[in-house]
Amino acid sequence: MSDDVRRVGPWKVHRTEVSFENPWVRVESSHVTHPNGDPGTYGVVRYANLAIGVLPVDEHGHTWLVGQHRFPFDEYSWELPEGGGGKSEPPLGTARRELREETGLSAAHWHEIGHWHLSNSVSDERAIGYLAWGLSEGDAQPEASEELALRRVSMKTLVAMCLAGEVTDAFTHLMVLTALAQAREGRLPADVSRLLV
Numbered sequence: 368m369s370d371d372v373r374r375v376g377p378w379k380v381h382r383t384e385v386s387f388e389n390p391w392v393r394v395e396s397s398h399v400t401h402p403n404g405d406p407g408t409y410g411v412v413r414y415a416n417l418a419i420g421v422l423p424v425d426e427h428g429h430t431w432l433v434g435q436h437r438f439p440f441d442e443y444s445w446e447l448p449e450g451g452g453g454k455s456e457p458p459l460g461t462a463r464r465e466l467r468e469e470t471g472l473s474a475a476h477w478h479e480i481g482h483w484h485l486s487n488s489v490s491d492e493r494a495i496g497y498l499a500w501g502l503s504e505g506d507a508q509p510e511a512s513e514e515l516a517l518r519r520v521s522m523k524t525l526v527a528m529c530l531a532g533e534v535t536d537a538f539t540h541l542m543v544l545t546a547l548a549q550a551r552e553g554r555l556p557a558d559v560s561r562l563l564v
Contacts, residue, residue, distance in 0.1 A: 376410070377402035379556055390416050391451070411489060416451030418485060418494035419461045422542045423448065423472050425502050428562045431470045432534075434516035445518065445528070446536040447543070462497045468508045470517060475501030478555060481545045486538060496542040500559045522547075522563055 374382050379400040387394040393413040424430050432445045448469040454463025459477060466472050478498045485492045491561050509515045520528070522543075528534045529543055550560040 376400075394431055400457050411491065414451075414490065414492045416453055417458060417461070418449065418492055418538060419458055419465055420449040420494065420496045420538050420542050421462050421466045421499050422480070422496065422546050423466060423470065423474060423499045423502055423523070424559060424562045425500075426562070428522050429470045429519050430522060431472065432520060432525070432539075433469050434518060435514065442535075444536055445534050445539075447539045449536075449538055458495045459497070461497075462499070466499060467505065468510070469515060471505040471507040471515075472499075473503045473505060474499035475503070476541060476559070477555075478559070480542060483538075483541050494538055494541070496545065497537070498542075498546050498555070498559060500562065 371381070376378070381398045383395050383397040385393055386396055393417065395413060396410045397409045397411065399407055399409050399474065422430060427557070433448050434443060434445050436442070437444045448466050450461065450465035452458060452464075459479075462477070463473070466474065476499065480496045480498050483494045483496070485494050507515070507517065525534070525543060526547070529540050534540065546555070547563055549555045550563040553560070555563070
């Protein structure tokens with residue numbers, strides 16, 4: 368193998384070209400030798416930020432959904448509060464900021480519920496989800512480019528919305544189902560587990 372060929376697991380990468388880049392994503396096209404020996408091209412979207420999401424739960428077992436029109440699908444979407452944070456920023460700081468900006472809420476208690484790869488066949492996007500409780504209300508401060516709606520629902524309603532396909536955002540599904548499973552397994556503090564199940 369020549370010096371200019373590198374390995375990515377079982378793939379040989381001969382060269383990589385950047386076809387598009389902005390402050391949020393870089394699109395790469397790599398000329399590769401597949402694990403079976405065939406030549407090919409592998410496209411990857413590289414993300415500049417981590418995806419950060421929050422499942423806020425109030426003392427009555429209700430949470431908040433953020434509604435917005437999603438450009439890539441040309442569809443309206445209800446999701447838990449989510450956003451992006453620089454990879455050098457503390458993820459919890461980003462979570463606190465996103466919750467406050469999108470809902471006006473702040474939380475006294477935080478628990479990291481998981482790390483996920485959101486679309487690992489074509490992107491390197493990494494996500495971290497948090498559970499937040501002990502909530503205080505304030506004024507939402509969305510970014511100027513965002514047109515958001517808020518909806519407060521019970522956890523039971525949110526689970527039903529996910530299962531019925533009314534909520535299609537994969538990150539929301541991951542946070543909801545992971546938090547519920549952790550609560551049922553006794554892996555969360557008791558004071559928040561009782562709010563979820």
